[in-house]
Amino acid sequence: MPYFLVILISLFFSVSLIAQDKTTISGYVRNAASGEALIGAVVQIKGTQNATSTNSYGYYALQISGPNTELIVSFMGYQLLEQTIRVSENKRYNFELIVLDNQLEEVVVSAKRQNDNVTNAQMGAFNFSMEEVKNIPVVFGERDILKTIQLLPGIGKGGEGSSNFYVRGGGADQNLILLDEATVYNAAHLLGFFSTFNSDAIKDVELYKGGIPAQYGGRISSVMDINMVDGNNKKIAAEGGLGLIASRLKLEGPIVKDKGSFMVSGRRTYADLFLKLSNDETVNQSKLYFYDLNAKINYRFNDKNTLYASGYFGKDDLGYGDLFSFDWGNATATVRWNHIFNEKLFSNISLIYSDFTYNVNVSNDESDFTIASKIENFNLKEDLSYYADNKNILRFGLNILRQKISPASLNAGGESAVNSIDIESRSGIEAATYVSHEWKPSSWLSMIYGLRVTDFMVQGPGTFYDYDDDGDLIGEQSFDGGIVKHYFNLEPRLSLSVILSQEHSIKASYNRIVQNLHQLTNTTSSLPTDQYVVSSINIKPQYADQAALGYFRNFNNNAYEFSVEAYYKYMGNQIDFRNGADLQANKYLEGELLYGIGRSYGLEWYLRKSKGKLHGWISYTLARSERQFEQINGGDWYNARQDRTHDISVVSMYELSKKWSFGATFVYYTGNAITFPSGKYQMDGRTLFYYTERNGYRMPDYHRLDLSATYEPRKENKRFHSSWSFGFYNVYNRKNAYIIDFRENKQNTNVTEAYKIALFGIIPSVTWNFKF
Amino acid sequence: MRRCIYLLISVFIAVIMVACEEIIDVNLKVGDPKYVIDADLTSLSSEQVIRVTQTVPFNADIPSKPIENALVTVSDSRGRVFNFAYQGQGYYTVQNLALRKNITYNLSVNIDNELFEATSKLEDLVAIDSLGVIQETIFNEPYYFVLFKFNDPMDHPNYYRYSISVNGGPFRFSSAFSDKFNDGLLVTHQIANSDNSLAIGDSVVVRRQCISKEVYDYWNEIQFANPGNASPSNPKSNISNGAFGYFSTTATKEYGVRIQLL
Structure with missing residues (x-):
């Protein structure tokens, strides 16, 4: 363990040293109407590949070079935000995005950096906001995130009405299911006909079936x-x-x-x-x-x-x-x-x-x-x-x-x-x-x-x-x-x-x-x-x-x-x-x-x-x-x-x-x-x-x-x-x-x-x- | 307890679901035939019956294929040997084998020079205190059970097995119990036929046996086989060489009861 800490610390410093002395802006991206933090929203310097996305608390940090920088802030289902900022020192910038009225207007967001699925290093991952899955039909009319993810490739359905799922041939007990970081042991109600996740209370789901990042551990097949x-x-x-x-x-x-x-x-x-x-x-x-x-x-x-x-x-x-x-x-x-x-x-x-x-x-x-x-x-x-x-x-x-x-x-x-x-x-x-x-x-x-x-x-x-x-x-x-x-x-x-x-x-x-x-x-x-x-x-x-x-x-x-x-x-x-x-x-x-x-x-x-x-x-x-x-x-x-x-x-x-x-x-x-x-x-x-x-x-x-x-x-x-x-x-x-x-x-x-x-x-x- | 939970779940499924059932054709393979030995020696009389058969394909119109040329022998630890005689339909009998306490019995079945063997000791019977009939109402339907009450011996694992004959029909396995959850207590066993269809006026004979752990494990696997089991398998036999079935020697008692409201 001490040996590992040494590696960790040296890696930390080596990365810090690489870091050049530029201005860093940081802050939160939120929904303008409700103040709800947006997870995975992209903050990008216009016309470049310099971009970052918000973490699970809506926080981002981005390094910018010039005093006048044009930023684009985007998130699926929201209007694109373009903003020019003037900074010379590290500063906090919070952004608020406005919900698109209707999916029909989706065309408007075409400027969004939507090729994240191509350029992002992470593979075997899916991300859904509850908003995106609201029209998917489910049994008894109850929107259910566990039923929705069973429609993705590599996620085996548990059978009629079941909330169980099997990721890439693994067992049902090999999925780590976290609700605000807490382990949920049994995700099924009524023996599986409903899941324990009430769609009203859920903002967003991230599912990993492979290449699982090091911050997760404890189950061998997937993380939800x-x-x-x-x-x-x-x-x-x-x-x-x-x-x-x-x-x-x-x-x-x-x-x-x-x-x-x-x-x-x-x-x-x-x-x-x-x-x-x-x-x-x-x-x-x-x-x-x-x-x-x-x-x-x-x-x-x-x-x-x-x-x-x-x-x-x-x-x-x-x-x-x-x-x-x-x-x-x-x-x-x-x-x-x-x-x-x-x-x-x-x-x-x-x-x-x-x-x-x-x-x-x-x-x-x-x-x-x-x-x-x-x-x-x-x-x-x-x-x-x-x-x-x-x-x-x-x-x-x-x-x-x-x-x-x-x-x-x-x-x-x-x-x-x-x-x-x-x-x-x-x-x-x-x-x-x-x-x-x-x-x-x-x-x-x-x-x-x-x-x-x-x-x-x-x-x-x-x-x-x-x-x-x-x-x-x-x-x-x-x-x-x-x-x-x-x-x-x-x-x-x-x-x-x-x-x-x-x-x-x-x-x-x-x-x-x-x-x-x-x-x-x-x-x-x-x-x-x-x-x-x-x-x-x-x-x-x-x-x-x-x-x-x-x-x-x-x-x-x-x-x-x-x-x-x-x-x-x-x-x-x-x-x-x-x-x-x-x-x-x-x-x-x-x-x-x-x-x-x-x-x-x-x-x-x-x-x-x-x-x-x-x-x-x-x-x-x-x-x-x-x-x-x-x-x-x-x-x-x-x-x-x-x-x-x-x-x-x-x-x-x-x-x-x-x-x-x-x-x-x-x-x-x-x-x-x-x-x-x-x-x-x-x-x-x-x-x-x-x-x-x-x-x-x-x-x-x-x-x-x-x-x-x-x-x-x-x-x-x-x-x-x-x-x-x-x-x-x-x-x-x-x-x-x-x-x-x-x-x-x-x-x-x-x-x-x-x-x-x-x-x-x-x-x-x-x-x-x-x-x- | 397991049974309680299965009962509850099946009730639940029956209530909430509009489940529908349908006879279907399933294309099943034919496994290599296996010999089956049903050797339940009892203290009821000195006439003992052993049945030797072979597995048949699922869609065969007989339940088991009789084996006619087996050499069936039981020997005991005092050196006595009992040769069983073939009676047809796979049944082999002997007339003079009265089970005795503290004696070990060895079963030997030879079929075309393949030898199948097992060993068993006589298990004592635990006497009952009382016998009765009880009616239980489940979802408005009356169900009838024969009731046995007895004191389970303390600090000793006991296993019980019941078979039932309804209105003079053949004896069929009903249920098996262990004292895992009620060792040393006043215990009640409720006995019915396998589809719980006892009705008023039925005349039934219940055969009660105290069995060994191996025989209990064998029947316990069978009685808890259910369609929800993820990996059904052949129950573990106490007979050697891969034969199916079991060899048991028990003190046994039969109780005749008429199903009526008291």
Whole structure:
């Protein structure tokens, strides 16, 4: 570690020395109407390639040479701002951009530096603001960022209605999902039909599937970094929607005008109201709902110091009368302090907490018990950005993360017919430091390279067990406390772009990432009860090495973006289970685990049109994802469940007039790899199925078309806006198989049959949205 | 507990979804045939039955293919050997094998010079305190269960298995339990047939066995096989050489009950 610090410091000074003594301007880019910071807005010296973009707090720093400099400030969906500034010393310049009234005016922004996708060194990344995805149709009419990113190349859909996603053949638990920097453990409501992200409260999403920058770590397949809305600091505003399944309301406004603001947003479903209609007493007392609450405040003390506090709380509640209830939810809290040391050095310190819990209550004549499980973390982060000059940005920081897992323990009442079971909790500390250098050595080359160093410390106290190759217990060691084991890892990262011309470039990337939190899932849907474990003496950190190569091309004055990327990913220390593993309240759980490797590779095509009345994108992924475990499938490679040969999405939006806009989405993908029987036999009067190979079959191909229409009536008055959204999910009523299963025929038990269950046919939806 | 959660989830899916079910054709491969040995020796009588069959293709119109030429033998730790005689349909029987305490039994099945072996000890029966019938109403539908109450022996892992015969039909596996969550307590087991279709007036016979951990693991895998499982597999057998099935020797009792409202 000290050795690493020396490298970091020397690199820092070498970059500082390169930096010439020029004037640096810095500041924030914001929305003129609401004061909301704009993330990724571009500040450019007119007529040059000297440009920078705002960070996730809307901050930029740019070096300028002359006393009179013409600047262009631009951001997707906003009017271009041109401004001439006169400076002779380092100075603060804040810019405010005005929202374009309508996508129709998009043509106006043609001067924007829109070839960022070509020239930027970062590859394998996508950025969306909620504004951009509002017309994409989704099930039940609820805008959902997790459903939208599943339409991008390389992002495998989790199946009907699912919020799970699989990036470049990785597992669903290998995605780092951050909400204002806090880890969200379970991004699904109602078992995946909704995501935990209420679109009203979300400003922007950044997704990395390769070439992941060094400031991120902890999950080997992707990073999804979600920023919450800061809140309007100019005036009080409200926004909301009434839908068939859920309703939402958001309030925002200034605490002190132009200095600080707040935002509170809530959402609740009311599917359970239908249960009230039942005349069965147990049913009409049943529960079936979820709610979300997002809140954020920020306050700018002065030019150099800003404080942000934000939080999320969400809960799902299912219950059958008072006999049975099951609730689960995430909570997150983030406090951030932005400090600007000087124009060039931007610092942020974050203190973050997040947790995920679930509770089951059973109470009937026979038994009365509760099951509770919790995973939580405390995270301290210091991130610094040093804007040396327009060619060098250095990012470095420290991160200490403590995660604690309290597995499901069973707590029985006095007269209950079950015993209490308490399973030891486990915790680990991950200390990480990183340095990353964004460097543009010449007009044809730009790169981001860096290194992340992590030390994962398995913490006592606790009893750790040893197992033989068959998973049988052979010994145990007890620790009173302290560090039981260190896992020390170096994670190099690189992403570079060779700019052939302003229209096209070739990019390459490599990353190694290590993961110390593992989710144990043996079901096809994501259940809240899926257990987490941290790396231990037996469980080694998972890691992935990924290399990718891509070609990026823009056409027609950047109206069309095209890219093709090829990747290969190797995954080590992957986890699966022994046959018939007992994962519930089992202190010898680690004896049930198997360790193997994985590989995935593929080609991803992406064509996007972002201008004009008709815009949208087409993505196509051709891919393979496989696993190899000595004890599974005779030690041969087999398809991962999420392996999909073909995956196509077509997303289109059409602005017919100022009143009407339409959206259509078509998806097609090869069915998941799955294990089906290759024979049968009878045992004790029951037909049992004979399985030969793991995931040797395929579910039927999946395809679906969704349509949406949005109607915005002419504004009756200045303050009040409203709109209607109409949607049809699965327009041609395709009965996509959700489950295929096998059973004895009821009439003749000698004969067996296969059947499928389809979840959704065509589903209409209507939502009324308002804003004032 | 796992069962509670699956029940809840299936109820949830049934309520919120307009799920639709449809019989389909799936083109399934034919795996290499495997031998299947169903060897459940009980203390009910000295006549014991072992069935030897072979797996068949999924769309075969028989559930299992009988094996006629197996040499089926059970020997015990006192050196006695019992040779089973073929009775047709894959069934092999012997008349004079009464299970005894503290004796180890060895199963040997020889099919065309392939040898399959297993070992088992007699498992004691845990006596029941009471027997009854209970009606439970789930979503307005009545369901009937046979109720067993008993004291589970403390500090000793116990495993139970029930099979059921309805109105004189053949015995079929119903459910298996362990005392993982209720060791040493007054335990209640609710037993029904596999599709929970017991009705008023049915006359049922429930066969109760205390089984070994291996046999429990075997049946537990089968009873929790569900379409949501990401990687179904063949349950782990206690018989050698890759044969399917299991070998079990248990003290067994049968209870006849008529389903009626009390």
